[in-house]
Amino acid sequence: MKAAPSSSRRRSAASMAKTSVELPKASLEALAADTAADLRIQTPNGNVTVPHDTLATLVAQAEGDTITVVVESVETKALTTEQQKAVGDYPVFDISILSNGKAIASFGGKSITVSLPYTLKDGEKTGDVTVWYLNDKHELEKMACTYDQNTGLATFSTDHLSHYVVGCETAAVTPWANPFSDVKEGDWFYGAVQYTAQKELFNGTSATTFAPKANMTRAMLVTVLYRLEGKPAVTGANAFSDVKSGKWYSDAILWANDNKVVEGYGNGKFGTNDNVTREQMVTILYRYAQMKGYDVAKTADLAKYSDAGKISTWAGPAMQWAVAEELINGRTKTTLAPKGTANRAEVATVLMRFSENLAQ
Secondary structure (H helix, E strand, O other), rough: EOOOOOOOOOOOOOHHHOOEEEHHHHHHHHHHOOOOOOOEEOOOOOEEOOOOHHHHHHHHOOOOOOEEEEEEEEEEHHHHHHHHHHHOOOOEEEEEEEOOOEOEEEEEOOEEEEEOOOOOOOOOOOOEEEEEEEEEOOOEEEOOEEEEOOOEEEEEOOOEEEEEEEOOOOOOOOOOOOOOOOOOOOOHHHHHHHHHHHHOOOOOOOOOOOOOOOOOOOHHHHHHHHHHHHOOOOOOOOOOOOOOOOOOOHHHHHHHOOOOOHHHOOOOOOOOOEEEEEEHHHHHHHHHHOOOOOOOOOOHHHOOOOOOOHHHHHHHHHHHHHHHHOOOOOOOOOOOOOEEEEHHHHHHHHHHHHHHHOOO
């Protein structure tokens, strides 16, 4: 269900204002009971998506005959002095859902997806765009998000509603305190680990280890991309017998399959804990780039690699694209090792290159 259609063009600060969308409670009850559809509200000020499995929880909390979704750009002068110090000159948004004048601020542990506008300033990169929650202590709590420069929207998932801030986080603003004993400043993958850790795309294997040489599983890789996308609402049905509900990877795999980012083995299996190969890695990233609408036409001649003939037919276009975009290098000057397992350091590096170079 859609309300208040919005433009696909980037929003400017001048276009922001308070937008309210009022919906009959009875209509939302019918939507929750009779369909599997999500509630998608698009406004010039930002978008809100309530997934179907969250909609019933939302309706149950409504005390009036209508439910109103409000997306509002908040003037900094309306904040307290402490809040103004915390947010600086970044745009602040107040997202609220109301019924009978009372706020519905949480959803029984479930989440909704929010997209808010932000225009990059000179020198800022898409990979540095960040969303923060402005908590009651006037502190900024970082949210996992993804930014699409084509639409100018930063997208994130949240299980509560309040004030949110959109801006850019850089190493100069937030120095990284490296917690990983197995990641040294001179390591070739240091910058990639820093990037993925700061963006909360990767977790360490413990509080003090990253395990850069450990194998990356298919479930891990898909989960990283899901976080990069801002953990959007999931609506697809589970097609895999080896993907159990409620696991740390469940929503990520359902999202990836529903958006054709990844496919299973064709026998009802996803291969959740299987190590991802280098050709699988670039193919999954290639499909994600296609989903995002990025240009994937660039190709490279792989003739200089002695093992190019070992690349699976289905992975050929993706590997040519990844090499052309310098997302992946050979394991040696003359070998690509397409069937070799991708380790965590390699995936972090490829993901950083993708985010900083292609998503601009």
